Amino acid sequence: MVQLVIAFIILIAAAVLAGRVSRVKPRSLGHGQASESDRQQAAKSIRGLSSAIALGGVGIAVAIAATSCVYSLDVGEVAVIRNLGGSVSGSQSEAGFHAKAPWQSAIKYDTRNNLINFYGDTDYETTGGSEVGKQVSINDKSGASANIDIQVNYSLRPNAAVSLYRDYGSQENFVSKYISNDLRSVTREIAGKYDTITMLTDRGSFTRGVQKALSEKWKGMGLTVEQVSVQDVRYPKEITSAYAAAQSAEVQKRKASNEQETAKVEAETKRIKAQGEADANDILNSSLSENVLRQKYIDALSNAKNLTVVPDGSVPMVQTK
Incomplete structure (x- = not known):
C-alpha cells in the first residue's frame, strides 16, 4: 500500500x-x-x-x-493477506514470489521454531515470534520465593495465522500480549504444586509439568511446544544454606545407619558361626557311645608300633639296668 x-x-x-x-x-x-x-x-x-x-x-x-503487487515468502513463513478496509482475504504459506492487489498488504508470521527466553534482569525485546525478557518470580508449595530462568521453543501451524491476526494483529503483538503472559502464569502455577525440596532436587518433574500445561493450553491456538528448558532455580541464600545443612545431616545419618547395618551383619555372622560349632560339638558328643570309644581304642592299638599294653587294674613293672 x-x-x-x-x-x-x-x-x-x-x-x-x-x-x-x-x-x-x-x-x-x-x-x-x-x-x-x-x-x-x-x-x-x-x-x-x-x-x-x-x-x-x-x-x-x-x-x-x-x-506493491508482488511479495515473497521464505521457507518457514506464512503471509496473511489484508485488504485496504482491514478485512482478511486469506493466507499463503508456500515459499517463493506471489501476487496480490496493490491495495492489499502481506503480513508475515514466522512458523519456524521460535524461542521465548526469560532469564536474569534482561530487558524485554520482541522479534517476530521470539522474545527475551526478565526471569520469572515464583512461590512454591512450601511458600518459599525463587527466581527461574526458563526457555520455551515453540512453532506455529500455518493454518492458524489468520485467526491469530484477527485476534492480535502482528506476530510481535501476539507474542508480547499472549505468549509471554501465558508462559509466566503457567510457570508460577506449576511451581505452586511443588515444595522447595522437589524444586531443588527434581527439576525434571517441574520442567515436564510446565511443558504439559503449555502444550494443552496452546494446542487450540495452533501452537506446538517443542521443548521447555529450566536453566536455573534461584532461592535466597538462607534457603539454599539450610538445604545444604540438611543434606549434610542426611548424609551423616545414612552413613551411621550403614555402619549399624554392617555391625548387625557381622554380629549375626559370628553368632551363626558359633552356633554351627556348638551344634557340631553336640552332634559329636552324642555320637561317642561306649562301644564307639572301645572300637576307637582297639583301632588305635592296632595301628600303634612299639606299644606295650597293660591290662586294666595291674601295676606295670619296668626293668632298668
Whole structure:
C-alpha cells in the first residue's frame, strides 16, 4: 500500500512538472534576438522535455506500483493477506514470489521454531515470534520465593495465522500480549504444586509439568511446544544454606545407619558361626557311645608300633639296668 501511495505522488509530481515546462514561452529564451526558427526549435525542445518528464514519471510510478503487487515468502513463513478496509482475504504459506492487489498488504508470521527466553534482569525485546525478557518470580508449595530462568521453543501451524491476526494483529503483538503472559502464569502455577525440596532436587518433574500445561493450553491456538528448558532455580541464600545443612545431616545419618547395618551383619555372622560349632560339638558328643570309644581304642592299638599294653587294674613293672 505504501508503494501505491508513493507511485501516485510521483505520477502527480511528474504531471505538474511536465505542465509547467510545457507552458514555458520560447521568446523568453531568446531575449528578443532569436530568429523564428530558433524559437520553433526551442518550443519543440520544451514539448519534448515535457513529454519526457511525463513519461518518466509514469514509468517510475508504474514500476513502484508493480512492486506493491508482488511479495515473497521464505521457507518457514506464512503471509496473511489484508485488504485496504482491514478485512482478511486469506493466507499463503508456500515459499517463493506471489501476487496480490496493490491495495492489499502481506503480513508475515514466522512458523519456524521460535524461542521465548526469560532469564536474569534482561530487558524485554520482541522479534517476530521470539522474545527475551526478565526471569520469572515464583512461590512454591512450601511458600518459599525463587527466581527461574526458563526457555520455551515453540512453532506455529500455518493454518492458524489468520485467526491469530484477527485476534492480535502482528506476530510481535501476539507474542508480547499472549505468549509471554501465558508462559509466566503457567510457570508460577506449576511451581505452586511443588515444595522447595522437589524444586531443588527434581527439576525434571517441574520442567515436564510446565511443558504439559503449555502444550494443552496452546494446542487450540495452533501452537506446538517443542521443548521447555529450566536453566536455573534461584532461592535466597538462607534457603539454599539450610538445604545444604540438611543434606549434610542426611548424609551423616545414612552413613551411621550403614555402619549399624554392617555391625548387625557381622554380629549375626559370628553368632551363626558359633552356633554351627556348638551344634557340631553336640552332634559329636552324642555320637561317642561306649562301644564307639572301645572300637576307637582297639583301632588305635592296632595301628600303634612299639606299644606295650597293660591290662586294666595291674601295676606295670619296668626293668632298668
